[in-house]
Amino acid sequence: MSIRHSLLALLASDSAYGYQLRARFETLTGSVWPLNIGQVYTTLARLERDGLVVGAGSDDEGRIIYRLTGPGRDELALWWSSPVGRSARPRDELAIKIALAVTDPTIDAAAILQTQRSDTMRSLQDLTKLKRHTEQDEVAWRLVLESMIFNAEAEIRWLDHCESTLLREAHRRPEVGRPPGPSEPTPQNATARGTGAPA
């Protein structure tokens, strides 16, 4: 529901038409998470259907100006007042993938952790470089960037934690489910190979 409320919030400051809303959103988040224009129009249509905005005809050009209604303001106030719950968040694909990898004895989980780590490390460096080039008056964009940096750092810490857990497990019960002979019916080799983590 994040687009829905974002549009409401943007409309609270000032009425606007679809294209304008996308532009505002993108300057906010510096165009990470590019917002597809189609979503803006479909979401606006739903908001109008639900009575949260009204699309007042055209301005001097043929553009459709949307503005908040009373219920729209109520809905927005509710959003501002309630925290973003952890249950509201989408499934974490990486966590699931690693969970699957460490469970399946035919998968080389250590190699997967390595490739993931170096990839995350690389994007962490990209983000840090990006941060150095932001103007100090773009506060919102800067905070979004730093959010991604904090998340990437947490991810690296977690991956390291997974690796040491894996080693401890291998020590605790060595060669579980991994037959010594080359008699796998389904080889399923993990082709993942780390390019080497910087650190």
Add this chain to the structure above:
Amino acid sequence: MSIRHSLLALLASDSAYGYQLRARFETLTGSVWPLNIGQVYTTLARLERDGLVVGAGSDDEGRIIYRLTGPGRDELALWWSSPVGRSARPRDELAIKIALAVTDPTIDAAAILQTQRSDTMRSLQDLTKLKRHTEQDEVAWRLVLESMIFNAEAEIRWLDHCESTLLREAHRRPEVGRPPGPSEPTPQNATARGTGAPA
């Protein structure tokens, strides 16, 4: 695309029917992210449509057993070998919300940061409590839990960082965009009020 690949991965170890797949998935992730049974069947239907699995008739009961095809194994190998990119991730609703809040002068961003912080703190404590009650042989579930803990910790650090940035900003350019007189055309008071953050 995380369900799609999760089902492929689960089917790689052993052929199964839909209901069974959900059960396996839920023991993996300890039923955070509960997987709706409907999604399993629709996803299986799409996988069969795309030739990645085949639904071989019925077993001794009337159940439809799915198993991986060659292309299915290829697709799965590709998934294992490629890291989860940061661009593949969904929009972060919290980051967007805070970005919107700090940009809109009519919103009390500090209050929102406070409520969010105490909420996240609360779930962090819940997660830590949960972790204490996990058996040591449930490795996958434990790692998923710890992933959520690491993320919650990063979120708290980020929220604190936002708060200090906000204070610095307020000092750098005091009362920007906030007219001294009570002449707002649209009041839009943030009703958010912190319940008081621990620590």
Add this chain to the structure above:
DNA sequence: TGCGCCTTACATACCGGGTATATATACCGA
């Protein structure tokens, strides 16, 4: 025996998010 209830198992309707594409106008430079 039969009624109700739970679990297992599959299926479908519906909504929102996300992407790609179609269409039209305006402007600008070669």
Add this chain to the structure above:
DNA sequence: TCGGTATATATACCCGGTATGTAAGGCGCA
């Protein structure tokens, strides 16, 4: 004037997610 780019709206389609429907089998109990 032709083509490319920016502006602006709209629509088709897929996937993820939720709720609901349906049906068979097992279990308890009056």
